[in-house]
Amino acid sequence: GEDVEQSLFLSVREGDSSVINCTYTDSSSTYLYWYKQEPGAGLQLLTYIFSNMDMKQDQRLTVLLNKKDKHLSLRIADTQTGDSAIYFCAEKYGPGGGKLIFGQGTELSVKP
Amino acid sequence: GAVVSQHPSWVICKSGTSVKIECRSLDFQATTMFWYRQFPKQSLMLMATSNEGSKATYEQGVEKDKFLINHASLTLSTLTVTSAHPEDSSFYICSARVRQSNQPQHFGDGTRLSIL
Numbered sequence: 001g002e003d004v005e006q007s008l009f010l011s012v013r014e015g016d017s018s019v020i021n022c023t024y025t026d027s028s029s030t031y032l033y034w035y036k037q038e039p040g041a042g043l044q045l046l047t048y049i050f051s052n053m054d055m056k057q058d059q060r061l062t063v064l065l066n067k068k069d070k071h072l073s074l075r076i077a078d079t080q081t082g083d084s085a086i087y088f089c090a091e092k093y094g095p096g097g098g099k100l101i102f103g104q105g106t107e108l109s110v111k112p
Numbered sequence: 113g114a115v116v117s118q119h120p121s122w123v124i125c126k127s128g129t130s131v132k133i134e135c136r137s138l139d140f141q142a143t144t145m146f147w148y149r150q151f152p153k154q155s156l157m158l159m160a161t162s163n164e165g166s167k168a169t170y171e172q173g174v175e176k177d178k179f180l181i182n183h184a185s186l187t188l189s190t191l192t193v194t195s196a197h198p199e200d201s202s203f204y205i206c207s208a209r210v211r212q213s214n215q216p217q218h219f220g221d222g223t224r225l226s227i228l
Contacts, residue, residue, distance in 0.1 A: 100217060
């Protein structure tokens with residue numbers, strides 16, 4: 001079945017770039033998403049990319065998609081302490097593509 | 113835009129009580145809402161999908177008589193945990209989406225449920 005994999009932890013220094021990686025299995029995925037979750041809160045949509053795109057940039061965020069390798073990454077430029085959170089990638093699946101399957105989440109720790 | 117409000121944010125109650133959680137889309141009409149459960153340090157697990165005006169579709173292994181879902185309007189869905197027990201303690205999160213399935217899901221802030 002569908003599966004989404006992420007590394008569990010990433011630690012960076014403030015001001016550095018962070019790169020969070022994700023792999024997925026469903027080659028028919030049309031949209032892939034990045035969500036941010038802060039402690040005790042819900043999920044905040046950061047960005048998403050359509051499968052016919054290779055790259056999408058939105059301010060400090062850059063999403064790269066390699067469909068051949070089924071690999072998605074999120075780069076955060078000039079990482080700040082406020083970026084510390086758990087980041088989930090998700091792909092659409094199910095009849096009509098209405099459901100989301102999430103990775104395990106990557107805990108990003110930003111050290112001053 | 114695309115704000116989803118979830119209420120209450122935290123509830124503590126005794127075993128055997130039924131608890132209702134509300135999920136509202138504040139500035140858009142949500143034809144589809146989703147209910148998830150999240151255990152500590154884990155990912156989100158989809159429990160059910162609800163479409164306005166029709167019965168919810170539950171994921172395999174989720175008891176529909178235990179977790180009652182109602183989606184009576186385009187801006188409100190409710191999840192009722194009936195006769196809750198300590199094993200039902202968890203973080204419950206809803207999301208909402210407009211009709212077109214190519215639109216993203218927007219999430220509420222979650223409800224922490226603690227059953228004593």
